[in-house]
Amino acid sequence: MTHLSPEVLSGYLDAGLSAEERRQAELHLASCGECREELAEVRQIQRRHRRRWMPALVGVAAAAAVLLTVALPSREPTPSEVRAGSKPELPLGVVSPPSSAGMAPGPITFTWRSAGPDASYAFTLQAADGRVIWTSTTADTVMVLPDSVTLHSGSTWFWAADALLADGRSRSTGIKRLSIPP
Amino acid sequence: MGDKPAIPSSESLPNQLSRLLEAADGLAQERAWVEFLDCYSRLILYVARQTVRDHDAVMDRYAFVIERLRDQRCRRLRTFAADGRGKFTTWLIVVVRRLCLDWDRHKYGRVSLQGSRDPTAPRRLIELVLDPDVIDRFPDQRPSTDEQLEQEQTLHRLEQAIAALTPGDQLLLSLRYRDDRSAREIASLMSFPTPFHVYRRLNRLHDALRQALTATPVRKRATEGATPEAAAVQYLWRDDDPVEPTP
Numbered sequence: 303m304t305h306l307s308p309e310v311l312s313g314y315l316d317a318g319l320s321a322e323e324r325r326q327a328e329l330h331l332a333s334c335g336e337c338r339e340e341l342a343e344v345r346q347i348q349r350r351h352r353r354r355w356m357p358a359l360v361g362v363a364a365a366a367a368v369l370l371t372v373a374l375p376s377r378e379p380t381p382s383e384v385r386a387g388s389k390p391e392l393p394l395g396v397v398s399p400p401s402s403a404g405m406a407p408g409p410i411t412f413t414w415r416s417a418g419p420d421a422s423y424a425f426t427l428q429a430a431d432g433r434v435i436w437t438s439t440t441a442d443t444v445m446v447l448p449d450s451v452t453l454h455s456g457s458t459w460f461w462a463a464d465a466l467l468a469d470g471r472s473r474s475t476g477i478k479r480l481s482i483p484p
Numbered sequence: 485m486g487d488k489p490a491i492p493s494s495e496s497l498p499n500q501l502s503r504l505l506e507a508a509d510g511l512a513q514e515r516a517w518v519e520f521l522d523c524y525s526r527l528i529l530y531v532a533r534q535t536v537r538d539h540d541a542v543m544d545r546y547a548f549v550i551e552r553l554r555d556q557r558c559r560r561l562r563t564f565a566a567d568g569r570g571k572f573t574t575w576l577i578v579v580v581r582r583l584c585l586d587w588d589r590h591k592y593g594r595v596s597l598q599g600s601r602d603p604t605a606p607r608r609l610i611e612l613v614l615d616p617d618v619i620d621r622f623p624d625q626r627p628s629t630d631e632q633l634e635q636e637q638t639l640h641r642l643e644q645a646i647a648a649l650t651p652g653d654q655l656l657l658s659l660r661y662r663d664d665r666s667a668r669e670i671a672s673l674m675s676f677p678t679p680f681h682v683y684r685r686l687n688r689l690h691d692a693l694r695q696a697l698t699a700t701p702v703r704k705r706a707t708e709g710a711t712p713e714a715a716a717v718q719y720l721w722r723d724d725d726p727v728e729p730t731p
Binding site for chain 2: 308309310311312313314315316317318319323324325326328329331332333335338339340341342343344345347348349351
């Protein structure tokens, strides 16, 4: 008995035969236990081999996804993203003055936490109507108002310190309220 | 299922195979061969490992297989390129498995094949088709017939009825009752959408075979002396079961 050729056998399994070829193959298979055994074994090998590689493929895909997410932030940030932040950054911590309590009379010192070793800071003080009262830049995390700037008692001002980091990103204290009690 | 051209275009060949078959002799072919092995060695080794566990024995088979695949300027691979009708990996599994069996024959002599089966109608199918009512009725219909002869004739009629079925239905019965394959396995082998389609088809076939074997005198008159197998064919022709194997 002439058995099925590898081309016909694999074609049958992959549904690649014409209708007449399929009929001929089934006619042979129905009466040939050896070819049926081969047909079933080949299918089983295919399945086992697929199952064997599936966990590895899933692992590789997961690792690739992690790499893409974590290790490849390759795009340079646009200027607007540098200013606003392309993603939420941790706010710059404020040390003094405290936001809620009223200020004691005397010189006011603005202090914030460091944003990094190479960061520079822009300090802005505004009146309640939005006018910029004073602005300055520094590499330090402390700003003392000059004598020329006088904050009257019973008024409210707003201030902010923005940090520009060496890699182009920025962090900010956010706008803080400053009240001088009467 | 339409009749479609079976020979694939060279564009459907895997890249590594195309490059190997198109490579000129010498260094280019050597490189293409290495590239082919890089791609398919794992699969070849996997198939070789299915029949034997020992590492050295697996490597012997692997060496034999790749030697045969490269034989006569990759004659076997060119056969697939010219006539392959399925996926290359399926074809490769078939060829590697056969070459491994060749290696076993070469080394250990003829290998006994588990796939050889009894050619008579499978016992389980007989029990399913010849239900007790039918068996009890036979002696009443032909009381003068010896019981042994009666059984033989019945089996003969069953085999004839099976032979009148379509090749696909014959294969379905063989896989189920000669090889004891599960419906899930059969669905996968014969491209049925689900195992339920296999069960439904089998039920139809049982009915058809019962019909063929228990054709009553009334039915015989109605079909003008139709033979059991002809009755089975008629029954199947009337069968409007939409379930057909799908590629």
